[in-house]
Amino acid sequence: MRSYADLSAMLGTISRLPSHVVMREASDPNHVNYRYWQLVQEMAKIVQSIGPPRGSSSPIGRLPTEILTQIFLYCIPEDANWTPAPDLAPMQLTAVCQRWREIAVNIPNLWRRLRLEMGHGDWQQRAFCYDSYLKRSRGRQLSLTLECENNNWTELRSLLQPYVVQISSLHVGLFSGASSFPLVLADFGGLEELVIYTDGFGPVPAVPAVAHIAHSITHLPPNMRSLRLLDTRLDFQVLSSLDSSSWAGLTNLEIVVEGLVSLPCLLRLCPNLSSLTMIGIFMAALETSGNLAHTKLQSLRISGDLPMNTVFFGLLGLFDKVTLPNLRIVEVRNIGRWAHGEFKALITRSQCPLESLIFSGGVRTTPQQLAEYVTLFPSLKLVIDPTRSSLFQ
Template sequence: MQTASSTVRLSPASDIIDALQNSLTRSQAITPDLETTYPRFTNDPIIESKDRTVSAITERQQQLDAVLHEFLDLETVMDFKLHHQLVEKKDKITQSMNLPKELVSTHWRLPTEVLSQIFVHCLPETSHFSPAPKLAPVLLTRICRRWRDVAVAMPSLWCRLELEVDHSDWQQQAFCYDSWLKRSQGRPLSFAFKCYIGQSTKLRRLLQPYRNQISSLSIRSYCGVAIPEPLLINLPALQELAITIHSHDRITNIAHSISTSQLRFTLRSLKVIGSMLGLETLSSFNPIWTHLKNVEIATRHADAFIQLLHLCPDLSSLTIHAHFDQKQAVEPFTHSKLQSLRISFSSAPTNRLHDLFNALTLPNLRVLEAGFARAWPHEEFKALLTRSNCPLESLIFSTGVITTDKQRTEYIALIPSLEVVVNPKRYQCFNLL
């Protein structure tokens, strides 16, 4: 035990200064550029390999060892400020090593199954995807080699495509689309594209190798351009078809072409947007209606609505925009399989909705949504529920429908398990015109 009179051996001042200078010189020589970070994800197709990352970690470890060695060299000349600086350097080096360690332990070791699930959740919330470099799934192939391998091997990422045929280099576009479609690996395909003048031939040639895979097709016709009917009738696997067209004559021609093709046996869902369909146009689609499960159309006539139910005995879901602008005698009709009915009316003061409710009996109805019905026929709707004795689960009042608390309570009294939703901002599928 040392006392106040004990002697302590101290190095001469010149030796201390020399030791400090030598230590600082060595410290500067080995101090790494701690602001330099490890490689992060970039837009380049391939980043530095795992081996280079591990090599960088080894280099950092050597630097850390050198700093720790400085502590031993300076035991006799320890300065508080210098000690503080060394501690900071050590902490920075340790912190800089954390990122690559995490990258090695998670990014490189993440199971393919987990990575695949993450990729699915990265997809845009749209029905079809465009090959944009900054959006999934293309973006996923530009992160690193492993991500690219996993994404390219997932056919579910490449089964929905939005085609845009513009006036740029078509060969480059076609190569891009073809590369995308090859990654689907024979899975069912869903397409959405727009028809412009002089482009239908290009589309047919592009899609020809994949026609047996196409199960869903959405076509928009602009500026009076005819929809390529040969493309429609030469799709043996097509089950869903959506057409946006504003020409009544062309709708009739398309209906005739489809009704005489193989599509009358395969088609299960039909959506016609932009044109009002009457009894004559509905008849021109025969015999397609027989096998349809889902339909979305617009019509001006209540009798056409009832006729559609007659033509579609297997119909499960119907979305219709109605513009009943005149009083018509509607014959009573029972449809035993219809489960979902979404109906939107025009803004006309008299929408004749009560005539329709008086005629219908829907014993299997589970979901009903109504929009733009200014004069809601409360008593007629109650009679429909009573007459149908249906297992209605969800009743949705959307834009333009005004009901009272008392009326909604009466509906729940008829069907206690019924959920009534009032959402004036909802605009579900009511954009047919």
């Protein structure tokens, strides 16, 4: 440390870090944040014990770079993308002292997650900050969140162009002012995960935006493994027109469907799918291609629109002509009367190792039906939870 002022600044920084990153998991010895919390406490004790330095350096100043690097990495939550802010890691770490700044700037993994906001404020100033942030990633895979409130995509594309091959995870939020989809997915050759969503408060994206999204997902990048389309309703005609070769690599799919739905159609489109979540208004489409055995699907989650499905459709016909020999987890919400006979026929002909069956709010079953499942699978984890009544998050 060069001065006691540096030392005091460091202590203040350490005392603030836990409020940003230590969550309830910090009490779990098996969770990564538990070790982070221990390290921060140990470091804070060292700082508090030494007072103003009397010699040329202090104990905290002699901590090896490797230890500081590990502490810095624990300051960054693995499950979030952050908007750059001076009072949050990693930028907060660069303001403590010269040595901390040099170490933080030279840890590319600190700069791999970023939220970019479009549509308000001084874009040129924010773009300069975003670019500086991204440069520090030094070629590492990037996880980005784009929150778009307008259609000024030219500047955004220009900013991202040098880093497009690095982006492996991309979350795109289309809010009330956005009426189109900003990106050409074919440009993102390294993309593995894509999530498209709205702000959750206003209406779903405008019709032009939905059309742009549907066009963009027709051909997915070759490395894509997870696709989540939230708040964007796709009908059977759109799903039938997708390029099966570019969807074949998907292992996780979450979609909002509307009208006619063919489960065999989706499973043929994604032969390597292990997890499928379907949300929307269901009416089984006529399937004329014969039975389909899908050997990879392990998790199936279905959430319907309760008022419509309760009165009219339920899940009639959705499980016909499908065999799922690896099915392990099924969760159902908001579909009204449960299609017990069709589902029982599915799991019987599939001879699957069903482990967990969850009926959430808005699903009507009978004690006799539940008893039949336990008879078929004695070790089955059967959960009835009426409190889970909202759509999947």
